[in-house]
Amino acid sequence: MRARVAGLSDRVQRSAYAFPLAALAAALMLIISELAYHGAESQLRTLMAMGRARIELLSVARRITDAESAQRGYMLTSRADYLTPYRSARQSALDGLVTLQQAYQRLGSFEAEARRQQLAQAVDTKLSELDEVLLLFDSGRKDAAAELMLTGIGRDQMELIRHHVDALLAEENRRIGAGVRDVFDTLLLNRIGVAAMTVISLLALAMFLRQSRLLDLQRAGQQAQILAERDRLEAEVLRRTTELTELARHLQTAREDERARLARDLHDELGALLTAAKLDVARIRPKLQQSAPDLMPRLTHLTEALNSGIALKRRIIEDLRPSTLDNLGLVPALEILCGEVGERLGVPVQVRLEPVSLTPSAQLTLFRLVQEALNNIAKYARATTVGVTLAEEGGQARIQVRDDGVGFDPGQVERATHGLLGMRYRVEAERGQLRVHSAPGQGTTVSACLPLKPAASPGQSSQ
Template identity: 65%
Template sequence: MKLAALTARLQQSAFAFPLAILVAGLMLAISETAYYGADSQLSTLVTMGQARMELVRLVARVTDAEAGQRGYLLTGRPEYLEPYRFASVDTVEGLETLRKLYARLGHHEAEAQRLRIAASINTKLSELGEELRLYDAGRQDSVRELLLTDIGRNHMDAIRGDAETLLASENRHIAAGIGNVFDTLLLNRIGVAAMTAISLLVVAMFLRQGRQLERERSQQQLLLQGERDRLEQEVLRRTAELTELARHLQTAREDERARLARDLHDELGALLTAAKLDVARIRPRLQQSSELQPRLAHLTETLNAGIALKRRIIEDLRPSTLDQLGLAPALEILCREFGTQAGLTVRTELSPVPLAPSSQLSVFRLVQEALNNIAKYAQASEVRVGLSSEGNRVRVSVADNGRGFDPRQIAIATHGLLGMRFRVEAERGELRVASTPGKGTLIEACLPSSAPQPEAATATS
């Protein structure tokens, strides 16, 4: 009761808000002071670590240069000079990097040690260069005498000794820096703990008001959740209606295509066939007229072209091979004709599969649309079409080696891929599009299989 009364008085007090601001300011000041102190120490430690790594790498590069030079002096093979040249150039760059790092650190003792190391390395490189010059001049005896003087070993010992001394000095600096970081963190910890204890009192002042706000928020969330559930049900209902409407429109379009194909086949086919028969009857009677013979030949060719056009239109509207031969032969014919027209290599791996008639038509349209997209956009030279049965699923794939695209940047107006996806999902299947710019495209659909159909036996025969 006393705590509640104290909290109520603090909430109503005019000093409550300034006190909260003061506490927050103190916490921020302590935190920022500790952060900048630790950041400065850590930056120095990082620079020291980089200097240590560069120093170790310099010693290794000098060793590599000496090893490559010795290999060349012993064997005379030029390939040993490549590691020497690389190590020599990299050593010069490493010395410059080390100079910049120690200039940033500002350690005078370490800078003097670095200068001694740089002088020793330059002396060593000069010695290696002089030996190579004598060797290339044919003065092998001079080179041997120079090697036997142990000058090179003394230089390397000096480099390693100075490097170890400098590394030991850096280790001491790093240990001291880490100690400072821990001291700063401890100070920050103590300050935060003290300010946290003070802030608990400030937080307690607003707990009661916070609980009240939480109750009001919960009531609003319940109201929002109820409205969200209602809207979600409405969206699901509308989505189901639109899906059913789209499926009906798709079926109606295919039925209309089938009707147009039948009408073209029956009526237009009859007219063109009758016209061709009439030309055949007239031809014998006009054998004597050399002037009319070319016209009759042209008329015959025109009728043949019209019949061929009629057949192509009918096949585009409703593929007769799908109804007569089955899915696998129909896809084989489609791929062969596409390869001939587009001038591409089309490889097929088609197996008879058990699919319902509507699923067969969806698969045929998917492959047809994919081939059309390849001809328009892919700039491919080879296409692979696959059809197989895997357990209770049927898998169809169309892959090309064209320029590909980024699936994440597909424009909203790409109705071809959207149409493919809808056809597959309408048959309770899944569509996957995998593509990478410059590496081709793979369109793969997986549909549920049905009981074996007569199509399978036909395709097998």
């Protein structure tokens, strides 16, 4: 059971409705407060109207008493100045009854209005009795006026007025008490509602903050996972790149080894066969000149064919494995290569080559790079000038092949362009860097930097 409650609490705290719930609670709290305010205001206005009616009711009772007192004073002293407060109290009492009628109509109190009508009748009777006594007194019939006063009619009317006033006051007190209780009840409900909505708002706010914290933690965890995955992928890419580089180096080495083997076989076996055939032709030439002179043209054609075969064999061997590189070194091999390409293209190849210390594999890589670059120039560039430079810069060997041909956009080179890709893998396999700069109509520059051959230690040189 506790586990279910805890799980429900956790789901509620993780709910996406925490913030809308807080907003709803705040709106309800505002609505409750406004309703309570308007309700209390209405009750207070009603209570104020009741209070004014109560005060007016007491004023009516007091004015009747004042009117009776002024009458008695006038009859005892016969002084006319007593008539002014009498008339004022009499008119104030009548006006008060009218004001009470209007107040009870606004309050909608029909029972109080019925009681007020009875009070108005009693007041009218009392005032009539007072007016009649004054009329008899002013006409000189003082005995009749005194006798009328002694009949007890005025006392009875005053008792009836007091009874109606007390009844109305009791009713007003009851209604005022009920209104005050309603006001307190409204304030209590408002207090309870505001407190409840405040608690709900705080709870929703706490849920929202917890949800925000959980979201932050989730985002942080996801970010950490993304970073870890990125690091893993980078390590994987680095590992795969290293493997591909090693594989490219292995394939290039295997390819060069196979080329060297084929070159040796062609040089040794095919060269021996062609040389032996040429020697045989040379031996039979004197005999054919004497015995069959008509076959000499055929023999001459055979000799030319053997020479062409030997030349083709040498060219194939040089393409497979440049013997000049092994026998003469990098600089002479590049000079010979550039001269041959310049003659074939009819374009001068300007060379500026400086000796550099490189490993045999690095020398072969630079030779193949220049060879591939010159082949691309011959196929696509339509250049008028070509330049090849080799120099040592910053502890590295820098080779550069440039032309003033049509150029190209490196960003739009197709992935199937294996020449540039092969150059790059060759150079990177030797821990070097290859850069290709070109633009349409602005020629092409292919440059590469390879580390120099480490200097031999004194111990190694002595060995």
